[in-house]
Amino acid sequence: MVALLVVPAISPAIPVIADELTASPLTLVTGPTPFTPGCNGAPQSGALYPNAEVEPWVAVNPTNPGNLVGVWQQDRWSNGSANGVLTGVSRDGGQTWATVMVPFSRCAGGNPANGGDFERASDPWVTFAPNGDVYQMALARNVSNPDSAMLVSKSTDGGATWTDP
Known part of the structure; x- marks a missing residue:
């Protein structure tokens, strides 16, 4: 499970608004996997670690720090x-926190129509634009064939819904 410790970051673009740094208690962001066994749509090699959550990345909206x-x-x-x-x-x-699935893989709702027709996804990254739009990307790939892609999605409502950029 991913537990995020939310603390302010110091950046030249965002003024420091507090004199001292205080860490709040850890907040549980997610729970058990939402993915069904075999959701990849093709036989997979390797060992699967259900409920493993790795490579977290967090971004703060510059127009709304909450x-x-x-x-x-x-x-x-x-x-x-x-x-x-x-x-x-x-x-x-x-x-x-609310959990949202962006269709970067079949398990997360990807298919040929939305561009996410891949068995796996990796290397997620998220950032806010200066106007508050959110962009996220991931490396999508297949194990059963050499297909792969860098997929990008955009949200104009703070991350609640995602579309093509």
Whole structure:
């Protein structure tokens, strides 16, 4: 499970608004895997670690510091990548989180029509634009064939919904 410790970051673009840094208690962001066994749509090699969550990344909205978006690999495989990438969205500074699936892999709802027709996803990353739009990307790939892609999605509502950029 991913537990995020939300603390302010110091950046030249964002003024420091507190004199001292205080760490709040850890907040549980996610629970058991939402993915069903075999959701990849093809036989997979390697050992699957259900409920494993790795490579978390969190970004803070520069127009609304209470809006946080985190991404992570869900259900890591021993030979690389994960069943999918999940997205956590908070609008209250990290006190509560909602989980959203962006279709970067079949397990997360990817298919030929939406461009996410891949067996696995890896290397998630998320960032906010200066206007508050959110962009996330992941490496999507197959084990059963050499197909892979860098997929990108955009949210204009703080991470609640995602579309093509």
